[in-house]
Amino acid sequence: MSETASTRATRRTPDRPLHAAPDLLSSLAPLLAAWVPRQRWFAGKGRLITGFSLVSATELLPCTADGGTPGMVQLLVRAQQAAPPTRATVAGDCYQLLLGVHPALPPRLAPAALGRPAGGPLRGRTVYDALLDSRLCGLLLERLRVPGRIGALRFCREPDTELPSGLPARPIAVEQSNSSVVYGDTFILKVFRRIAPGLNPDLELPRALAGAHCPRVPAPVAWFESEAAEEGGEPTTLGVLQPYLPDSADGWQLALHALSVRSDFTGPARALGHATAEVHTALARALPTTALHRPQLAEIAARMHARLEATARAVPLLEPYRPRLRTAFDALAALGHDGRSWAAQRIHGDLHLGQTLRTAGEGRWSLIDFEGEPARPLAERRRLQPALRDVAAMLRSFDYAARSGPAGGDAWSLEWAQRTRDAYCHGYAEAGGLDPHAAPELMRAYETDKAVYEVLYEARHRPDWLAVPMAAVRRLAAGD
Ligand SMILES: Nc1ncnc2c1ncn2[C@@H]1O[C@H](COP(=O)(O)OP(=O)(O)O)[C@@H](O)[C@H]1O
Numbered sequence: 001m002s003e004t005a006s007t008r009a010t011r012r013t014p015d016r017p018l019h020a021a022p023d024l025l026s027s028l029a030p031l032l033a034a035w036v037p038r039q040r041w042f043a044g045k046g047r048l049i050t051g052f053s054l055v056s057a058t059e060l061l062p063c064t065a066d067g068g069t070p071g072m073v074q075l076l077v078r079a080q081q082a083a084p085p086t087r088a089t090v091a092g093d094c095y096q097l098l099l100g101v102h103p104a105l106p107p108r109l110a111p112a113a114l115g116r117p118a119g120g121p122l123r124g125r126t127v128y129d130a131l132l133d134s135r136l137c138g139l140l141l142e143r144l145r146v147p148g149r150i151g152a153l154r155f156c157r158e159p160d161t162e163l164p165s166g167l168p169a170r171p172i173a174v175e176q177s178n179s180s181v182v183y184g185d186t187f188i189l190k191v192f193r194r195i196a197p198g199l200n201p202d203l204e205l206p207r208a209l210a211g212a213h214c215p216r217v218p219a220p221v222a223w224f225e226s227e228a229a230e231e232g233g234e235p236t237t238l239g240v241l242q243p244y245l246p247d248s249a250d251g252w253q254l255a256l257h258a259l260s261v262r263s264d265f266t267g268p269a270r271a272l273g274h275a276t277a278e279v280h281t282a283l284a285r286a287l288p289t290t291a292l293h294r295p296q297l298a299e300i301a302a303r304m305h306a307r308l309e310a311t312a313r314a315v316p317l318l319e320p321y322r323p324r325l326r327t328a329f330d331a332l333a334a335l336g337h338d339g340r341s342w343a344a345q346r347i348h349g350d351l352h353l354g355q356t357l358r359t360a361g362e363g364r365w366s367l368i369d370f371e372g373e374p375a376r377p378l379a380e381r382r383r384l385q386p387a388l389r390d391v392a393a394m395l396r397s398f399d400y401a402a403r404s405g406p407a408g409g410d411a412w413s414l415e416w417a418q419r420t421r422d423a424y425c426h427g428y429a430e431a432g433g434l435d436p437h438a439a440p441e442l443m444r445a446y447e448t449d450k451a452v453y454e455v456l457y458e459a460r461h462r463p464d465w466l467a468v469p470m471a472a473v474r475r476l477a478a479g480d
């Protein structure tokens with residue numbers, strides 16, 4: 001097909017970088033509108049995308065060069081959507097996309113394709129998910145190996161670390177809140193998807209723990225970020241590279257396996273309690289701590305109430321339990337009435353079995369993914385909080401395993417969950433953490449808050465799983 005004068009005019013000329021092409025985003029928008037909502041990491045499921053706006057575009061490899069080689073562009077785009085029932089304002093979440101651009105996409109990459117833009121600077125080329133192309137993933141590692149800036153992006157490496165070149169790349173099979181690529185069983189790069197401006201706790205906390213010589217968390221070796229929006233502000237973390245623990249299995253798989261063969265899990269759970277307490281102790285040493293008094297406890301309880309109300313509006317199934325669940329939050333607020341204070345510190349923020357890895361040989365636990373609950377604002381995720389909040393979250397995870405494993409919540413599985421929960425709490429207290437049994441109001445409030453979060457999470461991401469947190473809602477509402 002011959003090129004018209006108007007398409008020629010919109011074609012990029014060598015002196016106009018891709019990010020300056022006025023029609024870059026409009027030409028990609030139809031492709032993104034079909035592809036983005038299908039991605040596991042897309043947080044706005046169930047609400048129509050009404051448009052996209054471009055935050056930034058950085059060409060990591062030339063995208064419009066002649067020849068048969070792929071290009072790569074990193075985009076930050078805002079997806080415009082109607083506000084969800086849990087938020088007052090119109091949302092426009094920002095997502096990071098790493099797109100490959102190929103003049104003739106090889107068939108092996110066909111499943112990664114978004115499509116071919118009908119116009120704009122990439123017209124006629126195939127745009128695809130770069131993180132499914134090992135060659136482009138290799139280029140990302142190369143960028144991290146040699147620190148420096150490219151456009152709006154800065155690639156950084158811990159001083160005194162060496163990164164080998166040429167490690168083979170493979171994306172991890174399970175897509176979660178973000179996308180990860182493993183390099184030669186040596187490193188894993190997590191590319192953040194939903195981007196909040198500022199320092200991501202998944203870089204901040206593991207670096208602080210490495211500084212405190214805590215061996216329970218793989219220490220970041222390199223990362224990339226975009227510049228701060230305003231002078232003196234923090235850069236925005238976009239991806240983190242850390243050592244890969246090859247001979248390990250995550251706690252979720254291990255727990256499900258134990259359930260499937262009706263095996264005891266109290267030993268591993270107790271050891272996991274130790275690991276959690278060690279991480280909390282190191283975080284409290286490395287980063288600020290505070291004491292929560294009556295006003296702060298009241299504020300925490302008020303936020304829990306607000307989340308419950310918003311979630312009950314979004315998921316009507318929760319409504320009948322709302323009044324009884326509220327009593328857990330009132331009891332938390334009342335903890336401040338007798339003048340007692342509670343320690344608060346930086347915590348993991350989204351601790352569950354899937355965030356733990358256990359080595360095959362010595363059965364040593366590590367904790368990963370310190371991002372916090374991805375749906376919460378960054379400032380909230382970085383707040384100082386009672387460490388028992390993580391413990392309560394992990395207790396929920398044992399309950400999840402018992403209810404979703406092969407036996408699906410039969411009496412033996414539920415007893416298994418109770419024994420495992422006790423062993424974990426015991427291990428936590430044994431290794432210096434505050435004994436969860438000494439703070440029943442705190443534990444109940446945080447478990448309830450987590451179950452409410454899970455109701456919303458499952459309603460949005462995995463409606464088939466909604467019954468799991470709803471069972472906990474019923475139990476917690478009954479005051480159990
Ligand atoms: N350092 C690591 N070593 C081995 N596997 C890892 C490591 N970090 C993450 N993983 C694997 O990658 C998965 C996703 O990592 P995670 O940090 O939880 O990402 P997400 O934020 O997308 O949930 C984990 O469940 C785990 O299986």
Ligand SMILES: O=P(O)(O)O[C@H]1O[C@H](CO)[C@@H](O[C@H]2O[C@H](CO)[C@@H](O)[C@H](O)[C@H]2O)[C@H](O)[C@H]1O
Pocket residue numbers: 176177178252350352353354369372373374393396397398400401454457
């Ligand atoms: O790991 P992510 O940061 O993506 O966390 C989100 O997804 C989790 C599910 O993958 C979700 O965890 C919930 O389901 C788990 C089982 O799949 C269970 O072990 C957890 O206890 C339960 O909360 C997590 O809440 C969400 O933030």
